[in-house]
Amino acid sequence: MKYLLIITFLALTFTLSGTAAPVLGSGETKRVVVLYSLEKGNVGQDRMDAQLKAIFSRNKTFEIKLYNEYLDLIRFPDPAQISRLTDFLRRKYAKEKPDVVVTVLPSALDCLEQHGRGLFQGIPVVAGLLPRDRAESLEVSPLRESATGTIYADNAYEVAQSALSLRPGTKRIAFVAGTSPLDISFKVPILREIKRATEGMELIDLSGLTMKETLERVHTLPPDTIVFHTSMFRDKQGVTFNPPDAHRMVSDASNAPVFGFVESHMGKGIVGGRLSLLESHIDKIAELTLRILAGESPAAIPIAEESGYRAVYDWRELKRWRIPESSLPKGSLFINKDLNVFERYKRYIIAGVLFLILQTVLIVFLIQMNGKQKTASARLTESEERYRELLRVDRSSRLGELTASLAHELNQPLAAILSNAQAALRFLASGNMNPELSREILQNIVQDDKRAADVIRSLRSMVKKGEAKKEPVNINDILREVIAITYGELTAHNIMIETLLEETLPSVIADRTQIQQVVLNLIMNAADAVAQSAPDKRKIILQTELRDGFIRATVHDYGPGIQAEQVDSVFNPFYTTKHNGLGMGLAVCKSIITAHEGRIWAEKNPGGGAIFSFELKVANHER
Amino acid sequence: MRDKGVVIFVIDNDASVRKSLSFLLRSAGYEVKTFVSAEEFLSQAALDIIGCIILDVRMGGMTGLDLQVHLATRDCHMPIIFMTGHGDIPMSVQAIKKGAVDFLTKPFDDTQLLSSVESAIGQSRREKAALDEIRDFRRRLKTLTPREHEVFLHVISGLMNKQIAGELNIKEHTVKVHRGRIMEKLGVGSLANLVRLAEKAKISS
Numbered sequence: 139m140k141y142l143l144i145i146t147f148l149a150l151t152f153t154l155s156g157t158a159a160p161v162l163g164s165g166e167t168k169r170v171v172v173l174y175s176l177e178k179g180n181v182g183q184d185r186m187d188a189q190l191k192a193i194f195s196r197n198k199t200f201e202i203k204l205y206n207e208y209l210d211l212i213r214f215p216d217p218a219q220i221s222r223l224t225d226f227l228r229r230k231y232a233k234e235k236p237d238v239v240v241t242v243l244p245s246a247l248d249c250l251e252q253h254g255r256g257l258f259q260g261i262p263v264v265a266g267l268l269p270r271d272r273a274e275s276l277e278v279s280p281l282r283e284s285a286t287g288t289i290y291a292d293n294a295y296e297v298a299q300s301a302l303s304l305r306p307g308t309k310r311i312a313f314v315a316g317t318s319p320l321d322i323s324f325k326v327p328i329l330r331e332i333k334r335a336t337e338g339m340e341l342i343d344l345s346g347l348t349m350k351e352t353l354e355r356v357h358t359l360p361p362d363t364i365v366f367h368t369s370m371f372r373d374k375q376g377v378t379f380n381p382p383d384a385h386r387m388v389s390d391a392s393n394a395p396v397f398g399f400v401e402s403h404m405g406k407g408i409v410g411g412r413l414s415l416l417e418s419h420i421d422k423i424a425e426l427t428l429r430i431l432a433g434e435s436p437a438a439i440p441i442a443e444e445s446g447y448r449a450v451y452d453w454r455e456l457k458r459w460r461i462p463e464s465s466l467p468k469g470s471l472f473i474n475k476d477l478n479v480f481e482r483y484k485r486y487i488i489a490g491v492l493f494l495i496l497q498t499v500l501i502v503f504l505i506q507m508n509g510k511q512k513t514a515s516a517r518l519t520e521s522e523e524r525y526r527e528l529l530r531v532d533r534s535s536r537l538g539e540l541t542a543s544l545a546h547e548l549n550q551p552l553a554a555i556l557s558n559a560q561a562a563l564r565f566l567a568s569g570n571m572n573p574e575l576s577r578e579i580l581q582n583i584v585q586d587d588k589r590a591a592d593v594i595r596s597l598r599s600m601v602k603k604g605e606a607k608k609e610p611v612n613i614n615d616i617l618r619e620v621i622a623i624t625y626g627e628l629t630a631h632n633i634m635i636e637t638l639l640e641e642t643l644p645s646v647i648a649d650r651t652q653i654q655q656v657v658l659n660l661i662m663n664a665a666d667a668v669a670q671s672a673p674d675k676r677k678i679i680l681q682t683e684l685r686d687g688f689i690r691a692t693v694h695d696y697g698p699g700i701q702a703e704q705v706d707s708v709f710n711p712f713y714t715t716k717h718n719g720l721g722m723g724l725a726v727c728k729s730i731i732t733a734h735e736g737r738i739w740a741e742k743n744p745g746g747g748a749i750f751s752f753e754l755k756v757a758n759h760e761r
Numbered sequence: 762m763r764d765k766g767v768v769i770f771v772i773d774n775d776a777s778v779r780k781s782l783s784f785l786l787r788s789a790g791y792e793v794k795t796f797v798s799a800e801e802f803l804s805q806a807a808l809d810i811i812g813c814i815i816l817d818v819r820m821g822g823m824t825g826l827d828l829q830v831h832l833a834t835r836d837c838h839m840p841i842i843f844m845t846g847h848g849d850i851p852m853s854v855q856a857i858k859k860g861a862v863d864f865l866t867k868p869f870d871d872t873q874l875l876s877s878v879e880s881a882i883g884q885s886r887r888e889k890a891a892l893d894e895i896r897d898f899r900r901r902l903k904t905l906t907p908r909e910h911e912v913f914l915h916v917i918s919g920l921m922n923k924q925i926a927g928e929l930n931i932k933e934h935t936v937k938v939h940r941g942r943i944m945e946k947l948g949v950g951s952l953a954n955l956v957r958l959a960e961k962a963k964i965s966s
Contacts, residue, residue: 556868561781561787582777
């Protein structure tokens, strides 16, 4: 029922969001297609998607539907493939034409411009995250009529200057970049700016190598070198990388500090500086998109200069290259910064204090327990006496008599069989055996054996013949009585007894003493079963529940358990696994429960051990 | 057959036990007689022979212990071997105190039973010999004349010939003659033997 409600609710919500939502807005739905240059799953792109969704959802003017396309241009640069891709997109959006197309990184813009051939013809474009040179080429392109954009990573000059101030003795500059068009489009303006900032220094250009070569080279750089690394989407061999990972590889291999340009590469081994902040750019892209949707002409919107920077440094890299904190600009942020003693060992200090508190509590608790134990041991002695009394009562009870007479009844035929057989052996040994004699002896043995079997067979009826005093009894009361009696004994053997009794059980018509006998037998069997178990398994659980007019009582133990083939035979007389057991306990239980028209059975405890259960019919309950 | 005249009596109300013990004892060469109850045994069996009685302590009617007490009063010198279903400790203590030679718990091994039976028969033989001697003595005692009997009583009470002569007011020589005849009639060679037998026959002056 609960699930049905939830499903109905979900269905309603779905319907509402699908149809009713546009009505709630201004009535105008705008479509924005975002063309991502990279594959789906790239961390930066995902951040962008989440941020755009958040911004667009806050907009109350339009209902903006966002469509994402992941062009995967680094891994699939083949022009024929790109042509097919653009063809696919043209068909896909032939009817559902977008109001604005956003391109992310220059590759997507290239794709749109060069291979588009009518893809999103005339539709306004926001070209996000462009390197300076690409932005300038857009400025003079016919596409500018319907496009604007944002400039990204235009901070190379400042980054280089700040790097030099951190490493005043620098004589050489190494430069790392990948081979893909995307790598190159960022590399060109950045390298130009670096050259400008490091006028007169030796430049070691490591761009356009394989990753292997790059790593070897940065590992063996001459002294007083610093490394600038823009991006490596692809190396000379055509192997593609996720640029942050490439940063990590280069930094790890490098024997000189490595500098990067964008904040999203922090933490991958670059020292830091005044870095381009992706979040600000996304804000800018969203802003431009909304302005266009609101009716502004893209041509009238200047391509946005870079605005969002953050001065951030990696503390670990500063330490690695022994760059003093004093050489950093004021107000810089740090990642991986060492914490002071409390901050660094916060967890240990808190744990230590907690430990001391716990210890104190424990000591107080132990002192209290000591007192309790004394009173408990006095109570234990008392209940032990009660238990002994019960055993005495039990011995004199009908069960005791039954077993005594039973032993006698079985001993007679057994003794006779033995004597007969041994007599036959003696006759044979002395040569006095004759067919007549052997027939007679064997007949005796057969008779005696049958007699023994009869004794066992008659056992159940012996219990039944007893005069049961039937009265309304509460099974829970009986369980509690027996627990009270056995508690001392169980505690003395470190056996826990837990109860899960269903309250307000109806009564059953039964002989109280006999049912007590059953429960006592089951509990003592369970206690024997768990006696050798590990301390945490030395546990018995008693449970009662009402089920379809029957009261079911269950005894769980966590002892060695019971095999599938044993579940029936355990109730047979003289079946025992104990060295000193008569094997009568469960047979008597079965007789008693059967005489009460109930059911008793054993099963494996899935959690280990055995489960013994019996069911008795509720008084006045008809089925 | 082993010794002629040796009989093992098995008393048990359980036919299986009777039959099986009978076979077992016969396989060892004994003559066996079986009885359903103590009463049947007492009414039919000859008690004055060498042998032993094997009986179950738990029987209807006269119990094993009752029979044991009864036999003691009838000069029966056959030892009793008790059998029990399972350890009736108080009963077995009582039985052993009253002279049972063994107490076997069913089911028992043949060697256990037969070694008990053998030692019981040995005991029976010794007791019968002793009893026969006393009976013989009592029979001979009856052949004494009144005067000889008088002298005999004084002799076993430890008086010297001279004292006896004084007591009976006869000559010392006459006492000597009587004494010689008494020894001859009773078949004893020494005064010490005479006193021992008189004591066993419960004759006092």
